[in-house]
Amino acid sequence: MARSWLVGWSLLAMSACAIDDVVDDPADATWLDGKADGASAVNVKDTHLAVDLATHTAVASIELEKIGNVALEAGGLHITKVSDERGKRKYKIVGGKLLVANVHGELVVEYGFDGHSKADGLLPGGSTVVWPYFCGNLFPCHSQPADGTQFTLELDGVPQGKTAVFPAAIDAEAPPYMLAWAVGSYTKKSLGTTAAGTNVSVYYLPNGLSPATTGTQHLVQAFDWYEKTIGPYAFGHDVASVSVVWGEGLYGGMEHHPYWHVARDAMNDEVTHVHEAAHGWFGDGIRLRCWEDFVLSEGTVSYLAARSLGQVAGPAAEAKVWTEYKSELDQAVIDGGAPAWPTGCNQIDILKDKLFTNLPYMEGAYFYKDVAAQVGADVLDGVLHRFYLAHRGKAAGMQDMVNAIKADTGFDPAQLVKDRLRKKF
Numbered sequence: 001m002a003r004s005w006l007v008g009w010s011l012l013a014m015s016a017c018a019i020d021d022v023v024d025d026p027a028d029a030t031w032l033d034g035k036a037d038g039a040s041a042v043n044v045k046d047t048h049l050a051v052d053l054a055t056h057t058a059v060a061s062i063e064l065e066k067i068g069n070v071a072l073e074a075g076g077l078h079i080t081k082v083s084d085e086r087g088k089r090k091y092k093i094v095g096g097k098l099l100v101a102n103v104h105g106e107l108v109v110e111y112g113f114d115g116h117s118k119a120d121g122l123l124p125g126g127s128t129v130v131w132p133y134f135c136g137n138l139f140p141c142h143s144q145p146a147d148g149t150q151f152t153l154e155l156d157g158v159p160q161g162k163t164a165v166f167p168a169a170i171d172a173e174a175p176p177y178m179l180a181w182a183v184g185s186y187t188k189k190s191l192g193t194t195a196a197g198t199n200v201s202v203y204y205l206p207n208g209l210s211p212a213t214t215g216t217q218h219l220v221q222a223f224d225w226y227e228k229t230i231g232p233y234a235f236g237h238d239v240a241s242v243s244v245v246w247g248e249g250l251y252g253g254m255e256h257h258p259y260w261h262v263a264r265d266a267m268n269d270e271v272t273h274v275h276e277a278a279h280g281w282f283g284d285g286i287r288l289r290c291w292e293d294f295v296l297s298e299g300t301v302s303y304l305a306a307r308s309l310g311q312v313a314g315p316a317a318e319a320k321v322w323t324e325y326k327s328e329l330d331q332a333v334i335d336g337g338a339p340a341w342p343t344g345c346n347q348i349d350i351l352k353d354k355l356f357t358n359l360p361y362m363e364g365a366y367f368y369k370d371v372a373a374q375v376g377a378d379v380l381d382g383v384l385h386r387f388y389l390a391h392r393g394k395a396a397g398m399q400d401m402v403n404a405i406k407a408d409t410g411f412d413p414a415q416l417v418k419d420r421l422r423k424k425f
């Protein structure tokens with residue numbers, strides 16, 4: 001997610017819950033009162049989606065981590081049939097959740113879905129956005145970022161003359177909001193291949209070649225720098241920036257790896273491209289343990305966007321990014337919101353409680369810049385590298401990062417945490 005991504009949100013507070021007591025009838029709702037606690041839920045392992053864009057129908061085949069009672073967010077879906085390995089199953093929809101008791105084997109859900117206009121599902125421009133917790137408008141899901149899932153996706157009914165850009169498979173655990181597709185009149189331009197063999201491209205819309213070329217001029221080198229400095233990329237060997245039409249009020253990009261989206265109006269902005277690319281390591285590659293850890297995703301990639309451009313485009317390019325960040329930080333402080341790193345775990349609603357402001361992005365970026373000033377930017381690169389290797393494919397929190405900085409460098413960032421991350425403006 002890029003900075004300045006301002007939307008009129010329709011707000012849905014959701015949390016999934018499921019516990020282990022085995023009951024066969026979802027009408028017996030005693031188990032539904034279990035705590036919405038990721039540790040006791042039957043989590044999603046794999047999500048296989050077959051979507052027909054012509055009819056707005058889909059089949060989701062969901063592999064769970066174990067047998068048990070399942071509660072999946074599905075508030076925006078019109079469910080027509082639910083089955084598992086024992087055949088057709090009874091189900092209930094309560095409070096936007098699909099409830100199925102005692103699921104054995106793969107859970108198969110047949111459903112219809114609607115278009116959405118507030119960045120909360122399939123958008124009129126042909127692309128999807130389900131961040132932060134709107135996956136239930138597109139497929140049955142747990143929206144918590146800590147619950148990683150692998151994906152396969154098939155898209156039928158793509159209008160003639162249009163191209164659908166989407167990953168057929170995501171073979172590493174990803175947060176539920178990572179999956180997306182984009183349908184449009186795309187032209188693909190290959191940008192090059194990194195030393196690790198990752199092919200980097202850009203998909204642009206009509207009349208979009210010039211801004212796409214400007215915005216991606218260092219994208220291959222930046223991606224190469226991430227691979228060499230942070231670690232191996234998790235989501236395949238083909239990646240791309242994809243121009244999308246989000247409509248009025250939307251700006252920036254979204255970390256839909258391996259084909260991350262960039263708003264058409266931001267296609268000429270290098271920072272947006274390298275920011276979204278960096279989410280392949282932080283936010284997607286390493287997931288958030290709690291929404292309160294949002295700064296581990298956005299602060300880290302905002303820092304990495306500046307750092308990577310400095311390394312591949314030169315110190316002047318990096319200085320320009322920090323000048324831009326400084327004015328964004330000043331404005332974010334004036335606008336206020338939740339602290340960049342609130343205490344607690346999944347107690348906050350990232351939208352309603354105003355954690356989704358520029359504070360986690362910019363205070364987060366400056367937190368790392370201040371650490372780099374103390375320990376050296378190259379030493380901090382090493383911390384990020386070791387952190388990635390330790391946590392990739394899993395969920396982590398900002399406290400883990402603070403601990404890693406202290407353990408690896410001897411520098412205790414406690415005062416910076418207090419002044420930048422915990423402070424409320």
Ligand SMILES: [Zn+2]
Nearest residue numbers: 001002298301
């Ligand atoms: Zn972002």
